[in-house]
Amino acid sequence: MSEKRKREEISDSQKDILSGDGEKVNYMVNINTDDDGDSSNSEGSDIDDDDIEDVSGDEAEESDDGEVDSLDGDYTFDDNEEEGEDDDEEEEKDDNEEREDDNDDKNETENKTKVKVDAKGDGDSGIDDPSQEKLKISKSKKNLSGKLSGLRLQTTKADNVASKQENQNSSQDLGKPDEYAEDSSDEEDLRNTIGNVPVKWYDEYPHLGYDLEGKQIIKPKRGDTLDNFLNRLENPDFDRTVFDKQTGQDVRLSDEDLATVKSLMTNRVPSADYDYYAPWVDHFTHEVMEMPLTGRTESKKSFVPPKYEATYVAKRAEQIRRGLIQYTKKKEERYRYYNLWSDAERTKRGISNHLPAPKIRLPGHGESYNPPIEYLPLGAEPPDCLRRVPGWKSFVKDRWERCLDLYCAPRQQVMRVTASAKDLIPELPKPQDLRPFPTVEGLIFRGHRSIIRSISIHPLGKFLASGSDDQTVKIWEISTGRCLRSFDVEAAVKCVAWNPSNKLFLLGIVLESKVIFMNPETYLTDKVVVQQTNSVFKEEPDQGDYIQPERVKTAVTWRKPTGDEWAKGYRVVVDHFRSVKQIVWHKQGDYFATVIPEGDHRSVLMHQLSRWRSQVPFNKCKGRVQTVQFHPKLPFLFVVTQGHIRVYNLQKQRMLKKVQANSRWISSIAIHPGGEHFLIGGYDRKLNWFEMECTRRPHLLRYHRTAVRSVAFHRKYPLFASAADEGRVIISHGMVYNDWLKDPFLVPVKELKGHSKFEDYCVLDLTWHPYEPYLFTAGADSTIRLWH
């Protein structure tokens, strides 16, 4: 009988069992016996049979063993029969695939096997009481079914009632052993008749299924999780107890069951009795027959080594040679540590001019998990204990950024300044040590109604003249600040300048293109000097045979003032061809220079007051002249254009020096009374101190924030002042030494503030008192202030 057919039959029988028909069970038994017989028949006869056939022989033997066992354990006939069948299938389990082919029938058979095995085990355990044994058998059946249902078995099981009946039966049969009392073939499918349907269909109902009589099998009560938990603690067999879905009961697995399950899980033969080391039956002999079946001679091919083998070997050899296959080589460790810095010889660092990366920034108090309260943002609270401190989310990112910095960020050596700002401040002497210098505002001269362009102090230091845009010239008394006289003139006054001579009381005034010399006599002036002045200018000087050159004639005309003008105080009027900006006196008081910025080559004119004569000293225009200044001691003239200062010797009529100013646009110049130094203020905020002998490297003072308007030296004290548009007048100490190698000693000593701004102008002119350390400033706010 071929294996396939056999299996078909078994499956048929299975179906019968499932249908729950008693007769069919018997039939099955018959088949089984038949099967047995078949196998026994086949055992000796056919040598050429396949493996399975062969195994079936063994299995027959085993079934015999089973019978013996069952006899020991007081077992019934039917069981034995089943067992035989079981064993049959058991052998087949060797081959997994076959098992999977027909799950149903195999499981069924396995189930029975278990029963048998269990019985055997119990028998071995040496329990004498047959009733007990029977109980156990029934139990074991239940167990088995339960367990196997866990393994997706579809067998029908006896219900509660059935098992109870069984118990009763067994108790009845205590006395006489009845062979058929435990007929499991009947009992087997008595329990639940729902058939091969999922058990979960009954989840919602109180019953599990139906018994043979069609009555509902009620679900047994199950404890809650607490019971389960207690059960787990109390029940030593808890780990081997399995819940049977179909009966709804817990089933305890016996040792044999466990062994079987284990062997099933490890893909071994479930039966513990299976002999793996049975003697090998050699069906095909390896011995060469003496008489071969055919008489053909061997072909040549069978003697010649095949070509593909040669190529294969060559290929492998090549691979070995190339190191693709390495059989012997031990795998090298990636990280192996030893004393790397052992040899004293110091190797050179490979990278040139190595700049080590800066270290990680260390945290301050603010980064503490529990910082002082002032470091926390308002309203935030630190975690009350270390346990509550959360992980830092960007920890990995921080490290990554550090890595990025290490290999991506360009490095550069930067000198770090450890000095504090204080160290950079130069140490200067205390201003108090450099007194006297003006410190406070002493007087305010009020009276003008517009911007005061220019002020001048009488060389004796008692009067102050001021010219303003309100077309007045005022004379002030310095000691009281009183306005002594006010002269109305025709135009805005550009510049006023006292004649430095003691013998004359004369004020030069610039009105557009006119230069007027005025005698502003007051009741305080020295009568003798005033009279002398008036007498000097009563008559025109005698020109003799002097003929004015043409270029002078067209530029300047001297004239006597008219009657009205004389009454006003005018003594001489000099008309220029264009508007004049400035008038500068020579220290003797006879000569003076006027500046006409738009005058081209005639922008600087020299005049002699006593003889009413003028000169044009320069033939060429060397840029727009800003201002001119006489040397205090020598007959030199400083002519200041935008970027240069030219020093001319008037006697020799020669240029002495041309100085490149360190300034883009010079606004004013002041010459030190010693004559060896001069100071230049520029519209580019710079103040330069030049030495005549070394004009290349001026001392630069950058303490003004806006354009410097005017600078002035004190005649007596080592002081100079500069005024800028920001409204500050800065007084500096400027000591000059006789030693030529010594640099002048320049220290700013005082900053004076007081003037208010008017149309971006503030202080427009400043002058020092001739012998006191007083400073006068003329402001755009139409006041003059005295600082002492």
Add this chain to the structure above:
Amino acid sequence: MGAKRKKKGESGEATKYITRNAAVKKLQLSLKDFRRLCILKGIYPREPNHRRKAQKGDSRIKTLFLVKDIRYLLHEPIIWKFRELRTFLIKTSKAKARKERDKVENLYKNPPFYRLDHIVQERYPTFVDALQDLDDPLTLCVLFSKMARTWRIQDVMLHICRRLTVEFMHYVIETQGLRKAFISVKGYYYQVEVMGQTITWIAPHPFTPLPTTDVDLRVMTVFLDFYITLLGFVNFRLYHSLNIHYPPKLQGMKRGEEEEEASESSIVSGRVASLNIPLQRNKVDDNDEEGGIDMHLLEEDEDKLKAAREEQQKKKKQQSLFKGLKFFLNRETNLESLTFVIRSCMGEVSWQSSTAEGSTFLETDEAITHQIVDRPMHQQNYLSRYYIQPQWVYDCVNARLLLPVQDYFPGVNLPAHLSPFEKENDLYIPPEKKLLMARQKGEVPIDLPQKMEDSDEDNEKEVYDWKKMKRLKTKEFKAKKRAMKEKEMENEKVNKPMEEGKETEEVSKPMEEGKETEEVSKPMEEGKETGEVSKPMEEGKETGKVSKEVSKPAKIPLRKKMRVIRGNVAQPKPAVIESQEREEKMLAVMMIPKKKKRLYKILNRKEKRQTAKVKRLTEKRNLLEEQKKKDKANKLAGSVPEK
């Protein structure tokens, strides 16, 4: 023949630098490989002094390398390994595509790999160089030892990282090298001293750090590769310098156990990793290494030597800070960190054996002095020990003192955890730090607990004392003033007739005044320099003295008798002096040469910012404390009527 005309880009800055793309081209590598090479060899871009010149006229910002560095890379053997790796990848992918399984297997049996030993030696010619640069390796290794395994991070790497960091910590414990430990928001900062070098690293809080998406782990693993090599060699050397087995063996171990301990898993998470068991040494050498002070350098400078000695003693004290103390750690605390800190100060540590491996004694041990607890405790089972919060341990180590435990009892509001890294010369010092400094100097008894109420009272006392002093001083001052006034009165009596008789010039008067004030203000400034200006008492004294001196030359001959008369000196107000000083400073600032002016401005701005910060912090602190007091008062007021 004239000199050859110079061409652009052939000398100077232009030849010193090479752009990144040019370097990649020169090395014939892919950009990825170039980066890897740079990381391994420690090559980094440089900022040129003059970018336009360095880039041959191009002013765009490019990454520039030194040509020398790139030339140095040319002969690196690892470049060939990179190429091999590339071919290996090509081969395997090809074989995979062709489904040649055995070939793939064969290839994977021997993948090309490189070792970085020679690079470590090149980058760190001496061992000290390596130690100096150990901050980043440790931090990264610690991070990776805590990270979860992903497909990017191999298991092996994590294990090696864990092993190396544990080994290093063991070394620190053996040498008691821990100097500072700080719990920040970001993690635990440890600063240790190894062979005279300070090493700082950060360990994350005990959670698994998760990489965010914008993190490129590939770059980090390249770094890690090098760091693992470096750290391994450093550990080896360190262990050998102490005569300890490397890889570490624990004390009191049998032979069978040794092998077990040496296995990877036990080091990663076993008794070795617990840090709680001392290591086995080859020989026991008891010669204490005396003196880390370099005598040669300090011979001439007595003060420096003294300071260094003091520091040395303090260090020793810190090293044995927890000697004889037994700590028991509750399971909610950070075992690793606490064990490391306590054991490096010679304390003994244990925990419940069920918490982790490596516990040495039981909780029931009566000799336990401190139990570290990080949860609210409702009952304290043992009276023989203190129950404290973990911050105590860290604060003690940083302060180098055993601080009073009362502040750190469970459930108590903890005092602020101060950073030991904050510089002491910092302008703002929080009050907690001041207290700590006083404790360190011994001005405040160490046992006194630091509580807000107490400190407040102290402050009040101080204030009170100060007021008292002031009161006393003002009394004295007044008395003196009175005396002076009387004298002045006398003087005036004498002066008046004289002034009437004298004809003074208007102009000269202000000058004299100026002179007087000038002479007076000099000592005033001296006083300011010594910082005693704020006390009116001393000012008065000094000016008094000065006025005596001044009055002598100012004497005026009288008709009747020759007498020395004390003149009346006008006392400038402090506000006047202040404004004068401000002006002087302003004038001096004007004279800073242009070159330094910018620097001065920067520094000045920085200082201003700092002072502003200090001001802000002090104000905030005062405000918060006031608020606290108010709250307390409110509470009290609220609670009384309720009762």
